[in-house]
Amino acid sequence: MGWVPIVSTVLAIDTSTSHTSVAVVKDGQVLFTQSHNDPLAHGEYLPKLVAQALKVNSKIDLVAVGMGPGPFTGLRVGITFAQSYALGAGINWVGVCSLDAMAANIREEDFIVSTDARRKERYWARYKNGVQFTAPAVSKASELEKLGVQIFQEGDYFPDPVAIANLGLSSSSVTEPIYIRKPDAYPLPDGVKFRAMTALDLVSAVGIEKQVYGKAAWSSAQFKEEFAKAPKNANYLAAELDGELVAYAGIFFALDVADIHTITVTDKHRRKGIGRELLKRMIDWARVKKADAIMLEMRLGNDQARPLYEQYGFVEISKRENYYGPGLTAVVMRKELK
DSSP states (O other): OOOOSOOSEEEEEEOSSSEEEEEEEETTEEEEEEEEEOTTOHHHHHHHHHHHHHHHOOOOSEEEEEOOSOOHHHHHHHHHHHHHHHHHHTOEEEEEOHHHHHHTTOOOSEEEEEEEOSTTEEEEEEEETTEEOSOOEEEEHHHHHTTOOEEEEBTTBOOOHHHHHHHHHHSOOOOSOOOOSOOSSOOOOTTOEEEEOOGGGHHHHHHHHHHHHGGGOOOHHHHHHHHTTTTTTEEEEEEEETTEEEEEEEEEEETTEEEEEEEEEOGGGTTSSHHHHHHHHHHHHHHHTTOSEEEEEEETTOTTHHHHHHHTTOEEEEEEEEEEETTEEEEEEEEEOO
């Protein structure tokens, strides 16, 4: 990859936040700019937006892409697309810090821009007179507030694809993705198999329940009651590794709404992508059933599960006190499918 400063038309792309953003800028004139807001649809909407942009002007001289920081999966979509497009078209591409493109339209002397990093954390950088003063970092939101500097956050502000185009022409290229930390999603361990959960799994499942949930654990009788609803109105999946049950999930469908009853992973197999894969399969099953929405409950304070659910579009709608026992509150979450 090389950097060519004298070009006519720039295709700009950014997928570092919940927005998928595309712009075409020719000789400083904005010919096209559009964004779509869905943190799980970068791969679906980026080709559509680029196709619309190319209808306006199909002769592209340079591709500029936001390099983050941002969540691993979404960020990778934009960077891979930009590099592939440039390679196929025989043109150059340049990388731009996405936070710089977010800060470009803010006219303050000293400020911070920040985007969602999941896990109650924020990607951020500090700017003075429009120039990056501190390198991109990731911190707890509460820590940023202690700096006493005005903060402009994702939601009110997003990386501007037009700014990415302009910065791509005027700044040194960022050649590596700004991931800052390890990705939230990990490749599944070799040998993990997903299958229908059966009565033969009950002994292992009850043992896992006691380990994970203590007094709130399901009994064998409760599992049998749920299994009786399958396969017409319920779906229970098991994940096994080397012949051992390591995780399971269950969902029930009634009155146009699906309800995820459980997604449980043994302690030693967490943060390996197994729970994420089970959640995706639960969502897919609900779509096949033509559910209007999916509901679930999670324990208040479960800071590991909540970012995952939010990433897949679940939002809190209420709380249920003492749901899991005295003093144990449930957060009720819902994801719309239609």
